[in-house]
Amino acid sequence: MNTVTFKCKRSGNTVSFTKEGDIDSMRKHEGYEEVKDAETPKTIEAEPQQAPTQEVLKKRSGKPPKVPSFLQD
Numbered sequence: 001m002n003t004v005t006f007k008c009k010r011s012g013n014t015v016s017f018t019k020e021g022d023i024d025s026m027r028k029h030e031g032y033e034e035v036k037d038a039e040t041p042k043t044i045e046a047e048p049q050q051a052p053t054q055e056v057l058k059k060r061s062g063k064p065p066k067v068p069s070f071l072q073d
Contacts, residue, residue, distance in 0.1 A: 006032040 005016045
């Protein structure tokens, strides 16, 4: 399948299309520019995500939550 990627000139976000009608209309759109193959950015899906460690899960920043007086022992 032919996939073409376009970049928003204002925000820098990218979108990809495979249907010829969508590709043709995006090429005419003033707010987007076509991204060439060498410029194609990595997708977020391609980057592996690491699970947070136990130390990160235990560590909390800020004040502890305030418990109303009627719920206290």
